[in-house]
């Protein structure tokens with residue numbers, strides 16, 4: 777049977793990356809997507825912006841919405857302090873299976889909790905199920921129409937504190953106009969746009985960083 781693109785991406789990691797070396801996993805995926813097959817990872821250019829936001833924040837608890845193949849999961853987790861935790865939600869079981877193996881190849885299983893299911897189902901369970909008190913960082917990279925409803929759900933579930941950061945991928949391409957309007961207009965957020973390019977292309981895209989003001 778034909779392999780899928782995520783399966784071929786995993787193959788490139790297992791072939792070209794060193795077990796237990798997260799940066800080599802990130803590099804192997806970027807090489808594969810730049811030279812072999814494009815895939816919707818945040819990529820190396822926007823990835824550097826992601827790295828700087830994570831490093832500056834030094835978050836103890838991170839939530840990622842939309843694992844896909846685990847590229848940004850590995851990229852974020854490789855920068856977290858020793859006891860920090862990253863919970864990543866992915867509702868496609870095939871993608872979750874690939875991401876699980878990419879995370880294992882990077883040797884980051886201890887820092888990452890991959891949950892198979894939808895954000896709508898699991899965000900309300902964060903506190904009781906994972907013992908999460910507050911989220912320091914949320915990286916949004918799932919369906920773009922879900923950015924806004926999930927942001928409101930995070931607020932309603934009391935998961936954001938003064939200083940919590942929402943970092944959203946693709947606010948230009950494919951775009952999430954309703955989300956952008958909301959965080960830029962709301963007095964409860966201090967929002968900032970980091971201009972960049974769509975992964976592995978010259979098209980414009982960017983990340984929106986929004987700090988919750990409480």
Ligand SMILES: CCc1ncnc2c1ncn2[C@@H]1O[C@H](/C=C/CNC(=O)c2cc(-c3ccc(F)cc3)cc(O)c2O)[C@@H](O)[C@H]1O
Pocket residue numbers: 816817818841842843844845865866867868871893894895896917918919920922945946949950974975
């Ligand atoms: C139900 C809530 C919910 N709960 C849990 N997991 C969820 C979920 N909703 C979705 N997922 C999973 O997240 C990932 C989806 C990601 C969606 N991302 C883009 O569509 C995208 C597109 C381009 C682009 C494509 C083509 C172009 F021409 C240009 C740009 C570039 C990008 O960086 C992009 O992120 C998948 O793993 C879903 O299974």
Ligand SMILES: [Mg+2]
Pocket residue numbers: 816817818917945946
């Ligand atoms: Mg994206």
